[in-house]
Structure formats: C-alpha cells, structure tokens
Amino acid sequence: MFRGVALALLMLTLFCGQALAAEKYIVASDCTWPPMEMLNAQKQPEGYSTDYIRAVAKAAGFEVDVRNVAWDGIFAGVATGNYDIVASSTTITPERLKTFDFSDPYYEVVQAVVLPADKKITSLKDLKGKKVGGQIGTTGIFVLRKADVGAQIREYDDVGLAIQDMVGGRIDAVICDDPVAMFYVNKKADYAGKLNLSFKTGDTEYYGFTVRKGRKDLVDKLNKGIRQVKESGEEARLIEKWMGKNN
Numbered sequence: 001m002f003r004g005v006a007l008a009l010l011m012l013t014l015f016c017g018q019a020l021a022a023e024k025y026i027v028a029s030d031c032t033w034p035p036m037e038m039l040n041a042q043k044q045p046e047g048y049s050t051d052y053i054r055a056v057a058k059a060a061g062f063e064v065d066v067r068n069v070a071w072d073g074i075f076a077g078v079a080t081g082n083y084d085i086v087a088s089s090t091t092i093t094p095e096r097l098k099t100f101d102f103s104d105p106y107y108e109v110v111q112a113v114v115l116p117a118d119k120k121i122t123s124l125k126d127l128k129g130k131k132v133g134g135q136i137g138t139t140g141i142f143v144l145r146k147a148d149v150g151a152q153i154r155e156y157d158d159v160g161l162a163i164q165d166m167v168g169g170r171i172d173a174v175i176c177d178d179p180v181a182m183f184y185v186n187k188k189a190d191y192a193g194k195l196n197l198s199f200k201t202g203d204t205e206y207y208g209f210t211v212r213k214g215r216k217d218l219v220d221k222l223n224k225g226i227r228q229v230k231e232s233g234e235e236a237r238l239i240e241k242w243m244g245k246n247n
Contacts, residue, residue: 023062025084025218027053028069028077032135032158035183035242036089036107036207039068048179048242052106053087053209055234056225071137072157075100078212085218086210089177091139101213103222105206106235111143112181113199114174116166120198121173127151131171133162139205140175160184167194177205179243 029037029045037047045066057064066087069077077083078100091109092102113121113132121127124143128150134140136155144153154171156162162174163184174181178200185195211218229235 025057025062025064026082027064027066027085027087028074028083029066029086030071030074030088031068032071032160033089033177033180034160035187036177036179037087043068048107048238049087049089049207051238051241052229052235053085055229055238056106056209056222058225059228059232059234060221060225062221070157071135075210078210081212084211084215085222088210089180089207090210091205092208093139093142096210099213100210101215101219102208102210103219104226105208106226106229107179107207109177109179109205109207110203111140111175111201111205112178112197114163114166114176114181114184115172115196115198117194117196119172120196122199124149124151124199124201126199127173130173132173132175133165133171134175135159135162138176140177143201143203144175163191163195167191173198182243 029050031037031039031045035047036049037045040046045068050066053064053066064085069083071088074086074088078086092105113127115121124147130151131154132144132151133154133156134144136157141153141155144151159174159176159180162171165171166174181197184191185197209222
C-alpha cells in the first residue's frame with residue numbers, strides 16, 4: 001500500500017513538473033543584419049531583434065532557442081515547421097501576409113541609401129544608371145524595383161558584402177533598412193569616415209515576428225509579450241542599448 005501511494009505521488013510530481021515546464025520555440029534569425037541580428041565573438045546570435053524576442057518570451061512565459069539561419073531559406077523553414085518563429089527584421093507586407101501570420105509590430109523603419117563619404121543624393125531618381133546593391137529578398141530591393149528609376153540592381157546574400165563592394169568601388173550605393181545603414185555609417189570601425197547615409201525614403205515599414213499561417217495561438221503569445229515589453233520600458237532600454245539615445 002505504501003509503495004503504491006509513493007509511486008502515485010512520484011508520478012503526480014513528474015506530471016506536474018512537465019505541465020509547469022515552459023514551452024520552447026525554435027527561432028530563426030539571419031545574423032547578417034547588424035545591429036538588429038548578428039553574431040557575437042562566440043558566434044552566437046545577438047542584436048536588437050534577438051534581445052527583443054527573448055524579452056517577449058520571458059514576459060509571455062515561454063522559452064526560445066535562437067538559431068542563425070540563412071535568409072534564403074528562412075521562410076521555407078518556418079512554413080515546413082523546421083522553425084516556429086522568424087525574428088529577422090521581417091517587414092510586414094501584404095504579400096507576406098498572404099503566406100504567413102505576423103505578430104504586432106515591434107520596430108518601425110524606413111529604407112536608407114548608403115554612399116561613399118564624398119557622395120550624396122536627394123532622391124531615388126539620383127540613382128539612375130548607378131549600380132546599387134542590397135540584400136536579396138529584402139524590402140530595400142523591392143522599393144528600388146518599384147521606384148523604377150533606372151538603377152542597376154545587384155543583390156547580395158549579405159548586406160555587408162554589398163557595403164564592402166561599394167567601398168571597393170565595384171558598386172555606387174547600397175540600400176537597406178535605416179538602423180542597419182546607421183550601424184555601418186556610425187558604428188562599424190572598419191568603415192569609419194568612409195560612408196555617408198545620404199537619403200531616407202518617406203515610406204514607413206514595420207517589423208513583425210513571422211509564424212506559419214494559422215498559428216493564432218503563437219501570435220497571441222507573441223503579442224502578449226510585445227505589449228508587456230513596450231509597457232515595462234524594456235523596449236526603450238533595448239533601443240538605447242543597440243541604437244543609442246534619441247533614436
């Protein structure tokens with residue numbers, strides 16, 4: 001009788017422990033988009049989006065495993081269930097909403113054009129005939145194509161490679177999200193004094209966390225966490241940490 005009670009109590013304890021364990025979600029992040037997503041010295045993901053999704057998880061009561069995943073396979077991975085969430089500076093667009101579900105926005109951006117330090121433009125039309133680089137599949141490329149200004153568009157796997165080609169004189173400009181542009185112009189020591197953030201578009205975009213279509217349960221959890229991160233002041237702290245004050 002005693003053994004039966006002890007066994008029942010043990011099983012109940014194990015069950016309760018499993019029930020109380022937080023759910024863990026695999027998060028995909030293309031760590032080539034500083035300061036939003038990048039790798040630290042130990043080759044582990046870090047950055048604004050990385051810190052933000054971890055803060056959201058803590059606030060909403062779940063856990064995350066953030067993994068570095070190449071951009072060209074990131075959406076296929078979440079669609080097939082290899083990853084649960086994409087936290088990779090993904091702009092919420094009508095086209096993407098047809099295929100995926102998104103959380104509420106967690107960051108606001110515009111597109112920016114980076115040029116060599118001694119060059120400048122006042123509109124996208126000034127890029128006519130110029131070789132302009134950007135990361136493949138990003139809204140910077142979409143915006144430039146839609147503007148149809150006659151630029152020669154070159155797409156790269158990594159925005160850093162585009163910047164490198166521009167500094168080397170192989171292309172004339174780079175288009176990317178403005179926090180990324182500011183990072184390379186203001187904080188990347190290798191390019192100190194070599195770059196100029198010359199122009200920002202007027203169209204605002206919003207980043208959201210991406211999940212497979214139909215995952216309302218996960219969207220609700222993400223939105224709960226986002227609300228708490230904003231209301232607690234944690235969002236403002238993260239902005240100051242990664243982008244500096246008054247951004």
